[in-house]
Amino acid sequence: MESWPPGGSGPAEAGPRLRGLRGADLAASASLLSGAGAGAEAGCSAPAVAAVLPAGGSGERMGVPTPKQFCPILERPLISYTLQALERVSWIKDIVVAVTGENMEAMKCIIQRYQHKGISLVESGVTRHRSIFNGLKALAEDQPNCRLSKPEVVIIHDAVRPFVEEDVLLKVVTAAKEHGAAGAIRPLVSTVISPSVDGCLDHSLERARHRASEMPQAFLFDVIYEAYQQCSDYDLEFGTECLHLALKYCHIKAKLIEGSPDLWKVTYKRDLYAAESIIKERISQQICVVMDAKEDEEHVGHRLEEMLKNELNHVKVTSGRDLQQIILEQCYNFVCVNVMTSDFEETQKLLNMLEESNLSILYPVVVISVQFLDYESVPFGQKMENLMQIREFAKEVKKTNILLYGLLVYYPQERITLTITKPEQRQELKRRKKLSAY
Ligand SMILES: Nc1ccn([C@@H]2O[C@H](COP(=O)(O)OP(=O)(O)OP(=O)(O)O)[C@@H](O)[C@H]2O)c(=O)n1
């Protein structure tokens, strides 16, 4: 059974091979892959890249009834984090997920609830290789009225490896265009040994000369599709390595790319706990600045945004229109810039949305309500009196695990002076390393 969202245009025609990119400027490759930058301006269109995510396993080693790709982390299924990581990469045009028929509806609900885009679903197979093959078939078959079309390069990435960043995806895709295949590797933690038939040590491998094969991997589509078409039933049934198929059936030696420690696969229950702590660490580095779009560029609020962007990896800025989506993506930190006219209007709106979203059930949400005070126009005492009502708000929303702080930016003095309303909040903010930057 195949089902994928209707409509949408297929990926751009395959562009030039990015050959000779050894040590190349990956940023330049990214801009070309995303259809921007010099390459695109020179008239060469972005080469088409798609991804296949095998997600049809039962997760036996996890030892829980729910297949691990659907196990929740902070109330959100593990696979949704992986989809989010891939969706963030603008030059991946299609993502094909292989799930069992019985999990198809659950997968569609996850796509809808977390508003994942560009996802196509195919039925998985009884083994991982068969699931991947089904995903490749969906990309290979130019079916009428089908959004999918054959990519130049295809990424293969396990749905249970949520910590994948654009740089390693770019490296494996760039290397696959040059070599035909590429895969992420990591140093071995334990030494690999080979037992004899009587269960004793036959020999061991020199650990320094071997590596663990991880994901993502990337292939010229024609290479890996040909390999799967030639693949023996034995390999489809018992194989675990796509790079091996490219070598065995297409004589392509994959380029090996050193990956980051976070590329590991969630396999055992301990991996789920580890994934949760990594996700918590990462969301504490994500922040959303809610600023009224009417603010003119030189509004001091934009200086606040620039400073935040210098300090944190993921800073989104919204005027509020896409706030629901940002909350859905589980942002847990908000800086709400209130314009002079309304002390807490924007903050109140944000707090209401957060309380309705139940986002803070499992993990505290931090909201910093920022007021700007032009000390020439409003007496400090009167303004502070208005602002003290934030204490009442803070007490109220704390019941729903939302930590509300007030930040008064007193300007246009030369040096912006900041006032944080409570000493223990200053401690909390330092702990969250959010505002130590300014
Ligand atoms: N028939 C299968 C088996 C596995 N996978 C997927 O391949 C990835 C890596 O496989 P693995 O970690 O082995 O997952 P499981 O097979 O679910 O785990 P286990 O071996 O513990 O049952 C996972 O995203 C899994 O969902 C798949 O798409 N189809």
Ligand SMILES: O=P(O)(O)OC[C@@H](O)[C@@H](O)[C@@H](O)CO
């Ligand atoms: O063997 P599993 O199905 O657990 O995992 C599949 C792959 O992730 C694993 O074989 C990597 O080494 C990459 O090939």
